[in-house]
Amino acid sequence: xxxxxxxxxxxxxxxxxxxxxxxxxxxxxxxxxxxxxxxxxxxxxxxxxxxxxxxxxxxxxxxxxxxxxxxxxxxxxxxxxxxxxxxxxxxxxxxxxxxxxxxxxxxxxxxxxxxxxxxxxxxxxxxxxxxxxxxxxxxxxxxxxxxxxxxxxxxxxxxxxxxxxxxxxxxxxxxxxxxxxxxxxxxxxxxxxxxxxxxxxxxxxxxxxxxxxxxxxxxxxxxxxxxxxxxxxxxxxxxxxxxxxxxxxxxxxxxxxxxxxxxxxxxxxxxxxxxxxxxxxxxxxxxxxxxxxxxx
Numbered sequence: 001x002x003x004x005x006x007x008x009x010x011x012x013x014x015x016x017x018x019x020x021x022x023x024x025x026x027x028x029x030x031x032x033x034x035x036x037x038x039x040x041x042x043x044x045x046x047x048x049x050x051x052x053x054x055x056x057x058x059x060x061x062x063x064x065x066x067x068x069x070x071x072x073x074x075x076x077x078x079x080x081x082x083x084x085x086x087x088x089x090x091x092x093x094x095x096x097x098x099x100x101x102x103x104x105x106x107x108x109x110x111x112x113x114x115x116x117x118x119x120x121x122x123x124x125x126x127x128x129x130x131x132x133x134x135x136x137x138x139x140x141x142x143x144x145x146x147x148x149x150x151x152x153x154x155x156x157x158x159x160x161x162x163x164x165x166x167x168x169x170x171x172x173x174x175x176x177x178x179x180x181x182x183x184x185x186x187x188x189x190x191x192x193x194x195x196x197x198x199x200x201x202x203x204x205x206x207x208x209x210x211x212x213x214x215x216x217x218x219x220x221x222x223x224x225x226x227x228x229x230x231x232x233x234x235x236x237x238x239x240x241x242x243x244x245x246x247x248x249x250x251x252x253x254x255x256x257x258x259x260x261x262x263x264x265x266x267x268x269x270x271x272x273x274x275x276x277x278x279x280x281x282x283x284x285x286x287x288x289x290x291x292x293x294x295x296x
Contacts, residue, residue: 001064002038004121006092008083011100012046012073023052025219026100030054034064036106036114039096042066044082046073077189084185088177093124098170101220104135111147111154112213112280119158122281129272131206132173132198134166135214143215154212156283162274163210164198164260169218171197176206188248192241199249199260202267209276 011026013019033041045053045067055061068082080097087095096117106113120127136143147154171194177183184201186193198208246253251263268274 001040002117002121003091004093004124005037005039005096005117006087006090006094007033007037007039007041007096007098008044008087009041009098009100009102010044010046010076010079010083011048013048013052015047022100022220026052027054027057027059029100029103029219030065032103032106032114034062036104037117038064039117040064040066040092042068042083042086043100044068044079045071046079047071075189076193077186080186080193084183087173087175088183090175091178093175093178094120094127095173095175096170097173101218102169103217103219104170105138105215105217110215112158113215116158116211116213119281123278126278128174128179129207129276130160130174131176131201131208132166132171133160133209133211134163134171134198135216136210136212137165137167137216139216139218140165143212146212153277156280158278158280159212160209160276160278161212162207162264162268164195164202164208165210166194166198166208167216167218169194170216172211173201181206188244190241190244191237192245195242196245196249199245199263202263203249205267205269207269207272207274 009026009029013023013026030041030043033039041064043065046069048067048071050056053067054065068086069079083095083097104110104113106115112119153159173184182204184204184206186197187200188196190196201208242258243253246258249263251258251260253259
C-alpha cells in the first residue's frame with residue numbers, strides 16, 4: 001500500500017430517485033481507485049444503507065477501504081474538515097480529496113492518469129514546493145492543443161501551472177503539518193467551497209497549481225442527478241458566492257470574471273515559480289527552459 005498518498009471520498013446518498021444511480025456511480029468510482037492505484041481509501045459515509053458499504057454488498061472486503069464517521073448527514077465544510085483533521089494527524093505526505101463521482105481519465109492518450117500517484121510517490125521529495133494541485137477539467141478547456149505545443153514536455157515531465165480553478169470533485173494537497181507548516185482548513189460553508197479553498201491556501205502563502213498530467217473524469221453529468229441540481233439553480237447560487245469570495249479574499253470581479261492578478265502579486269510565495277516542471281521517474285532534466293509565466 002502506498003505510504004505517501006491517502007484518498008478521501010465525501011459521499012452522501014439521498015433518499016430520492018437519485019440514490020440508486022449515484023450509488024452505482026460511486027461503486028464504479030471506488031473500483032477505479034482500487035484497480036488503478038495502491039492508495040488507502042477513506043470514505044466519509046453519509047446516509048448509507050447496509051448495501052452501500054463495500055464489504056456488505058456483493059464485493060469482497062478490502063483492507064484499503066475505511067469508513068469514517070457515524071453515517072449522519074453533515075454540511076460539506078464539516079465533512080471536509082474531518083478529512084483534513086484525519087490527514088494532518090497521519091504520516092501521509094499527500095491527500096486526494098474528492099466527491100463520490102470523481103475519477104481520472106486513464107490510458108495512453110491521457111498522459112499519466114492514475115500513474116501520476118506512483119510516479120510522484122517514487123520521488124516524493126521533489127514536490128515540496130507545491131501546496132495544492134488539481135486535475136485539468138476537459139469540460140472547460142481542451143487539453144490536446146496545449147499538449148501539442150510541446151509534446152515532450154508533457155510526456156517526459158509532470159507539469160504544474162499556477163492555477164486556482166480547483167474543481168471540488170478532486171484536488172491533491174500536501175500535509176503541511178507534517179512539514180512543520182501551518183495547516184489549512186475549509187473556512188466557509190459554500191456551494192463554491194472548492195473554488196474558495198485555493199485562495200485560502202494562497203492567503204497563508206501556499207502556492208496552488210493545475211496539473212497538466214491529469215484529466216478530470218466527472219462520473220455524474222451536470223443536471224438533476226448532480227447536487228444541487230439544474231444549471232439554473234447553480235447559476236444563482238454561484239453568482240452570489242463568487243461575490244462573497246472576491247470580497248473576502250480581496251480581489252475584483254471585472255466583466256463577470258475574477259481578476260486575481262493583484263492578489264497573486266501580493267500573496268504568491270517568494271522563490272516559488274509559477275510553473276513547476278518535475279521530470280518523471282527515470283527521465284533526466286530537460287534542456288529547454290520553461291518560463292515561469294508560460295501558462296498565464
